[in-house]
Amino acid sequence: MPVERCFNNSEDLFPLPENMKELYGPFGFPAARDNSRPYISSNFVMGLDGRVSFRELAGQAGGREVSRSADDLWLMNFLRAHHDAQIMGASTLRDEPGPDGWGWSYAIKDEQLRSYRQDTLRLGRQRVLILSGSGDIDLNFRVFRSSEVEPWIVTASAGATNIEARLQKLGRKGTVKIVAVGDGSIVDISQAVRLLRAEHGIDTLLCEGGPSLYGEMLKEDLVDEEFRTISLQVLGTSTKPDLQRPTPYGNSSFTPETAPWFRLISLHYALPYHAFFRLRYEGPRRFQPPRDVASGRPGKG
Numbered sequence: 227m228p229v230e231r232c233f234n235n236s237e238d239l240f241p242l243p244e245n246m247k248e249l250y251g252p253f254g255f256p257a258a259r260d261n262s263r264p265y266i267s268s269n270f271v272m273g274l275d276g277r278v279s280f281r282e283l284a285g286q287a288g289g290r291e292v293s294r295s296a297d298d299l300w301l302m303n304f305l306r307a308h309h310d311a312q313i314m315g316a317s318t319l320r321d322e323p324g325p326d327g328w329g330w331s332y333a334i335k336d337e338q339l340r341s342y343r344q345d346t347l348r349l350g351r352q353r354v355l356i357l358s359g360s361g362d363i364d365l366n367f368r369v370f371r372s373s374e375v376e377p378w379i380v381t382a383s384a385g386a387t388n389i390e391a392r393l394q395k396l397g398r399k400g401t402v403k404i405v406a407v408g409d410g411s412i413v414d415i416s417q418a419v420r421l422l423r424a425e426h427g428i429d430t431l432l433c434e435g436g437p438s439l440y441g442e443m444l445k446e447d448l449v450d451e452e453f454r455t456i457s458l459q460v461l462g463t464s465t466k467p468d469l470q471r472p473t474p475y476g477n478s479s480f481t482p483e484t485a486p487w488f489r490l491i492s493l494h495y496a497l498p499y500h501a502f503f504r505l506r507y508e509g510p511r512r513f514q515p516p517r518d519v520a521s522g523r524p525g526k527g
């Protein structure tokens with residue numbers, strides 16, 4: 227965990243082990259601004275140009291290629307350790323088959339962080355939620371077979387029918403928890419996260435992408451914090467114009483008046499290639515019109 231602390235203005239609420247606290251500094255979440263849903267953070271690694279995936283390059287899409295950092299991996303595990311559950315869109319699962327084709331378990335791999343989550347924070351087995359409207363996900367992916375995590379699929383009625391039928395056929399009925407929200411194949415994200423809190427006790431939720439899911443969350447005003455690793459490289463544009471290399475924000479679009487702002491909470495770094503930002507959502511900001519210096523009156527623009 228050789229991350230260096232530049233600035234850390236966090237609440238000091240979690241009982242971090244001494245060695246972690248010494249390096250990272252304090253860690254905590256503030257009181258929620260909306261108690262009807264979980265406190266929602268997101269974690270992405272992106273290049274200098276904001277892109278998060280060499281997406282069209284088969285076998286090289288995804289965060290690991292962008293990150294290339296053991297420190298970033300540690301931070302990802304640190305965040306997983308502190309949240310009740312993590313969520314990701316089904317395309318991230320499909321795009322990142324890993325070395326053997328079966329993807330990742332998304333479990334915390336750091337022993338100290340794993341026991342800290344389990345024995346000190348007592349947050350139980352990691353709940354890994356995959357969001358899929360279609361339900362067209364290969365149920366043999368590692369995350370659905372790993373004993374290290376509890377796999378859930380968040381979907382709507384059509385996806386639930388699809389997944390339940392396939393689990394039954396595989397003789398694995400009940401091994402994946404299915405949360406069905408509404409009819410058809412589109413999930414109302416806002417309704418889904420409210421249900422996760424009210425009916426499943428998920429008070430803190432970590433969104434690990436991808437951009438489509440996260441962009442929807444931002445548009446729906448469901449975001450409280452962003453953890454952003456900046457990997458000091460340039461990804462550039464896609465070699466296939468029909469498959470763009472995305473930023474974390476999907477197809478969300480704002481104007482200068484509606485663009486959401488974030489406030490800096492902490493800044494860490496790992497020399498020479500990585501910086502780690504923790505940001506808190508503030509929403510659109512209002513600015514005074516520029517003033518005419520001589521008269522002090524609002525200027526002409």
Ligand SMILES: NC(=O)c1ccc[n+]([C@@H]2O[C@H](COP(=O)([O-])OP(=O)(O)OC[C@H]3O[C@@H](n4cnc5c(N)ncnc54)[C@H](OP(=O)(O)O)[C@@H]3O)[C@@H](O)[C@H]2O)c1
Nearest residue numbers: 270271288289315316317318359360413435436437438439
């Ligand atoms: N650098 C990083 O930190 C990082 C992190 C995560 C991902 N990534 C990259 O981002 C790319 C994938 O991102 P993405 O934006 O294409 O996909 P995504 O957000 O991971 O997943 C999109 C999928 O999620 C489901 N979904 C999303 N919103 C839904 C809704 N309202 N209702 C129902 N289902 C919904 C749909 O699944 P169905 O199609 O099954 O219906 C949809 O196709 C990959 O290249 C991945 O490697 C990078």
